[in-house]
Amino acid sequence: MKLYYKAGACSLSPRIVLHEAGLAFDSEKVDLATKITETGADYRAVSPNGYVPALVLDSGDVLTEGPAIVQYLADQAPEKRLAPPAGSIARYQLMSLLNFIGTELHKSFSPLFKPDTPEQTRQTARDNLARRFDVVAQRLKDQPYLMGADFSVADAYLFTVLRWTVPMSIDLSRWPELGAYMERVASRPAVQAALREEGLVS
Template sequence: MKLYYSPGVCSQSVHIALNEAGLAHRIEKVDLTNKTTETGADYGKINPLGYVPALELDEGEVLLEAPAILQYVADLKPETGLAPANGTLDRVRLQAELNYTASELHKSFGPFFAPVKPEGALKDQALAKLAKRFDALEERLADGRPYIMGQTFTVADAYTFVVASWAKIIDFDLSSRPRVRDYIARIADRPKVREVLEREGLAA
């Protein structure tokens, strides 16, 4: 398998899942500005939508969208516990967490990564929306659980960790959300996650 990625963006969640699962894979960096890969390939021919991740399977099929790819990776190695079994309520709960991260937390960062950054009242509105999303995550962790689904690291953590970590990039203050802050640090300290951060050139 080959993962097309860009450092620090949502493709990192798939990179983490592949590494946590112990699956053999290659990685190829994508320049999201000019839509070419580090080998000079036209990324538009791999993913016409132009964004990462894309996971190219050995038989040539290309999978898109992080929540879908994450579940595919987890199901290749069910013994790792990266996702509950298909058809269970816990699997539905995992899917709900992935969808929340994609449609609410991830989306709320959009204005801050846009070519034209929000200012004034628009910035205040965007920050207020993001604060609500982080408040919800803080509440999710209020019972002391180490991971999103409870006591077991899953692909939901891979995705949530990557997106929540963007708070540092935009200088969003997490001091009033200690559980989220500790959660990010806890995931970052996992050996397999540290390996990914090093490969992507993002190790502290």
């Protein structure tokens, strides 16, 4: 398998899952401005969407969209318990969490990454994120991970997105549950390996 990524972007989530699952993979960096990969290839030939992540399977099939990719990866190593069994109510609860992270958190950061976004729009985005952080913090109040006792692919995605609060100067101190959660996830060996590979930690 080959993962196409940009360091620190949402593609960090499947990289974490690949390590958690113990799956072998290669990776190739993408310049999202030019859509050219580090080997000089046109990334749009891999993923017409032009954004990361994309996962090329050994069969040649291509998966895009992080929530789909991480569930596929979890299903390749069911013994790791990174996702509940397909068809179970818990699996649909996991899908609900992945959709919440993608639509309510991930996309709410988008205006903050654009330098020409008006300040009023930025403040609206920060206010929206704060309300979503309230919901997530409440969920993590009495359990270590989003699905309970077990780390899941939803945690890989949430950890990735919450890391963006640092460059966006969003202070998480008002949500101590989130701060503790970030430390807990960051201490996992698979997460440390993924961060090192992307040059995000030394």
